[in-house]
Amino acid sequence: MKLSWQRLRIRPKHRFATSQWHTDEKETIVLQxxxxGVVGEGEIVPSSLYGQSLESSEAALAAARPLLGDDPFAIEAIVQRLTAELNDQRATVDGLDAALHDWVGKKLGVPAWRLLGLEQPRKQTTFTIGVADPELTRTKVDEALAAGFDALKIKVGTPTDDDTLGYIRSKFDGPLFLDANMAWSPREAGARISALARYRPTIIEQPLDRADWEYMQPLRGLGVAPIFADESCERPADVVRLHGYVDGINIKFNKCGGIREALKMIALARGLGMKVMLGCFVCSSLAIAPALTIASLVDYAGLDGALLLAEDPYEGIERTGGLLSLSDAPGLGVRRR
Ligand SMILES: [Mg+2]
Structure with missing residues (x-):
């Protein structure tokens, strides 16, 4: 197998910020x-939260070369070698896992979702309103509603939470997902969450620091909304550890390593009676397509990473209001514009 890669520059339409960080412009890595005679493509979206950078990803790609072997159909075996050898560089495993599914699908002339025995992806996504000053926040909310999004995700944990949520609830009655991105201490979280009850959240995501996962258990008893772990839940073993402490988990492909590892997390969570959502970072449609491929298996999807861009370098994902769908094009179903 011949492996090559290039960096890809992408820019959000508005500065994208959470309670912890912001993005004006970023680079990802596209690999082939x-x-x-067939080329499969994938995107690496490194996150510093998980010890990943462009440089560490490129080093991991070089280290991955001798692990790929000469049979791209053996996806499971290849991904197992990669996860064993690349340590924290799961964003790189994710990009390679995506390219393998794309390659096999294109080689056989079938979409990746059909290869996996799944139904055609057609999933409602939340649209994220990042942290911004009140005026820009209102503009973003108005734009999201005008674009037909029917589930919103709000980054909370800032002094402007009430202003933002009050404005949204004055115009929007639909599902509202609140993500604190580790903003609160165990001491204050109960009061913070109780104060958000009047906005009728659908879920509350990662209220505490990722190391404070044990303190999420009592927050479930507040009865405000199901508590989901995101930063505290990276890989399959984390699902087992978190059972009983949270109601659900947010799976992201750059945390776990792509489709193969995500399927294991979903199976574990389902077996343990936990809810599942799929999330993403700001990225192009090339990194959204693999997640959308398996989105029929989860309760909620926050796959708006490419919808936040000023221009998406990849096309192939259809959007109708808040509904994302993939065609029956072979492989991941997206291509460079
Ligand atoms: Mg989150």
Missing amino acids: LEHA
Whole structure:
């Protein structure tokens, strides 16, 4: 298999910020796996939260070369070698996992979702309103509603929470997902969450620091909304550890390593009676397509990473209001514009 890669520059339409960080412009890495005249593509979206950078990802790609072997159909075996050898560089595993599914689908002339025995992806996504000053927040909310999004995700944990949520609830009665991105201490979280009850949240995501996961258990008893772990839940073993402490988990492909590892997390969570959502970072449609491929298996999807861009370098994902769908094009179903 021949492996090559390039950096990809992408820019959000508005500065994208949470209670912890912001993005004005970023780079991801697009990789190509070529074998037998067919090219599979994937995108690496490194996150510093998980010890990943562009540089560490490129080093991991170089280290991955001898692990790929000469049979791209053996996706599971390849991904197991990659996860064993690349340590924290799961964003790189994710990009390679995506390219392998794309390659096999294109080689066989079938979409990746069909390869996996799944139904055609057609999933409602939340649209994220990042942290911003009140005026820009209102503009973003108005734009999201005008664009037909029917589930919103709000980054909370800032002094402007009440202003933002009050404005949204004056115009929007639909599902509202609140993500604190680790903003609160165990001492204050109960009061903070109780104060958000009047906005009728659908879920509350990662109220505490990722190391404070044990303190999320009593927050479930507040009865405000199901408590989901995001930063505290990276890989399959984390699902087992978190059972009983949270109601659900947010799976992201750059945390776990792509489709194969995500399927294991979903199976574990389902077996343990936990809810599941799929999330993402700001990225192009090339990194959204693999997650959308398996989105029929989860309760909620926050796959708006490419919808936040001023221009998406990849096309192929259809959007109708808040509904994202993939066609029956072979592989991941997206291509460079
Ligand atoms: Mg989150």
